[in-house]
Amino acid sequence: MSCAKPVPTNATILIVGAGIGGLTLAALLERAGIDYIVFERAKEVVPLGSALSIGSNVMPVFEQLGILDEILMNAKPFGFSTGYNEQRQATRTLDYSPAEKIGGYLPHIISRPILYNILLKLVPPQKVMMCKKILSHLQNKDGVLIRCSDNTTYHGDILVGADGAYSAVRQSLYKELAKKGELPKSDGLPLPFNSTCLVGQTRPLDPEEFTHMKDWHTWFETTAGEDKPYAWVTFTTKFNTICWMVLRHLDDKVSRELDSSFRNSEWGPEAAETMCKEVRDLPVPRNNYTIGDLIDATPREFISKVMLEEKLFDTWYSSRTCLIGDACHKMYPSAGLGAVSAIQDSVVLANCIYELPNNPSVDDITKAFQHYRSERYPLAKSAYDTSHRLASLVGQHWYNNLIRMVLKHMPKSIFTRSLHVMYAYRPQASFLEPVKDRGQCKPAPQYSLERARARRDTEIATKSEQPRDTDAGSTVASVSTTTASIIEGAKAV
Incomplete structure (x- = not known):
């Protein structure tokens, strides 16, 4: 049974950044029937980097989006990684094969450009605006307004910063919070x-x-x-x-x-x-x-x-603005969890946005963002810690040599437990047809999905007890926010 409700929120979402996280969020909102626009500062996106690792921690949502088969056709599984010295002698092996039993899939390596293009095909071209460098944004009770370097402005209900480690959205948001004295000291420090x-x-x-x-x-x-x-x-x-x-x-x-x-x-x-x-x-x-x-x-x-x-930021949202991916948690690439975490952010945030009523207030949006961060922050911290630990395998200090030596003789069961942490969380979109979980390990709780299912069950029970009001909710109000009201309200703040 589908979890979808008849009419999604009429909120308009402004997504800054057309990377893996931004495109995943756009693809989900497209399927949800929620209005959005993607803004990208580059003339064209060249997905730099070589390849990335994906596994059962993102496979379910790819299946929901109908692209899993295409991804697997273009990816290659790996069951172990091998460490060498400069004499080309193998010194250790990490066994990833238990991941298939845990989550239902072996990890796969896929070229970043190939994955990017698969996701891009899910987003209508007219909804991705190139050469849009964001300079600043304003937000108040009436909406959010972004200003671009080409002197254009756009307004909506929610702004999502998916624009990487040096996010312009985060910098603008943090500047606003710092003026109010509401930014934690650690968030104001540069990325180390x-x-x-x-x-x-x-x-x-x-x-x-x-x-x-x-x-x-x-x-x-x-x-x-x-x-x-x-x-x-x-x-x-x-x-x-x-x-x-x-x-x-x-x-x-x-x-x-x-x-x-x-x-x-x-x-x-x-x-x-x-x-x-x-x-x-x-x-x-x-x-x-x-x-x-x-x-x-x-x-x-x-x-x-x-x-x-490497940095895990504490502040992920304020008012109508929210951050995903590297904009709020930049990870060392040793565990391959950066892109995976951005995709998971997108799934949970899409679920929380889908819960919003029509013409959502700032309080409604803040509550949705609170749900998003409360679900994702502990998992992002775990991914951050895992990436940091695995980075020690290639460090150059004396203790890195000691770690490599210990790992060489580490029981397989210890590394398998770390795989449970990496692959137990397997989120799905609450508004798309659920897919069968193939893992033998029970999925970790996904609170945004559980809320959607509980709400659906309540709605079904309510409808069976009383006649449906055919007039209620039949008209979707249009967004009446104007650029002027946003600017004036922001100035007043």
């Missing part, structure tokens, strides 16, 4: 970072030369540098490409120097080229190849260099 990352994905390679590509599973291989500040990762994809990533660990002095020079997570091609030259001789486990060989096999437009920040 101690690593840079060079990533790329090769063109399709000859499987006769790279024979491990013929295997049904992904080879996920990590090498920790010896007496050098680097660690590097390679993994194979469904289409005979190799994704690669080189991490450079920065000491405190270098971090401070970089921190004072800019506040942008992406660097230009010149910086990427410089690092490409620095890491060419790093050995990879296969074919006596080096990172330089993989760089040479990678189109230059698919190479990027980024800073790796």
Whole structure:
């Protein structure tokens, strides 16, 4: 039985950021019949990065959206990851195969551009506005107004910041809260970072030369540098490409120097080229190849260099504005949970928005945001902690060597317990037809889904006891908020 109610809220949602999280939210709102617009600062979105890991923690919602089969056709499962030294000798193995029993699926590796394009097809082109750099926003009881660098303005009922680690929406929101003295001190501090990352994905390679590509599973291989500040990762994809990533660990002095020079997570091609030259001789486990060989096999437009920040923000919303994904929890990529967490944020926030009445008040919206954060924050913190712990496997301090040694002899049961944490939470959209959960481990509670089901049961019971008022709710009121009223109200505040 579907959980959907006849008429969704008439609220208009402004989504800033057309990344994985923003597109997932847009796709869900599209299916829910809720009005929205996506704003993207770039002329076109180039999904940088090589690939990402997805598992049963997002598969159910992909099935609800009708794209799971296409995703699995373009992804490759992996059941283990192997660590190496610089002599190309295997030093440890992490077994991910219990994840299939826990959640119903093995983890899969999928190219980020492929996943992005699958999601993009779910969103009508006219609802994604490019070249829209957000400069500021105003919000009050009448609505929310955003101002773009091209002097255009847009207003709606809810603003969602899905625009990454250096979110313009978050910066505007925090500036507003700081003026009121309502911003926690920790949220006002800059994003800390101690690593840079060079990533790329090769063109399709000859499987006769790279024979491990013929295997049904992904080879996920990590090498920790010896007496050098680097660690590097390679993994194979469904289409005979190799994704690669080189991490450079920065000491405190270098971090401070970089921190004072800019506040942008992406660097230009010149910086990427410089690092490409620095890491060419790093050995990879296969074919006596080096990172330089993989760089040479990678189109230059698919190479990027980024800073790796870590921060879990405390403030996720205020009034009519809410944050998702990297805008409120930036994670180290070691566990592959950044994109997964953004997708899960989108599912829960979509459920909470769907619960809103027509013409929702600020109090209605605040309550929805409270539900969203209360469900997601503990899980985001768990993902953040997991990412932080796994990052220790490639660190360069003495204690990182100790951790790697302990992990080598760690009982399999301990790592399996961590997989339970990663894959027990398997959210679904409350307004779409539910799908059968395939895991043997009972899904972790999803409060937004439970509320929707309880409300549905109550409505069914009420309708069976009394005649339906055919006039009630038959007319959906249009949003009457004007730009002027928002501006004047915000000035008054």
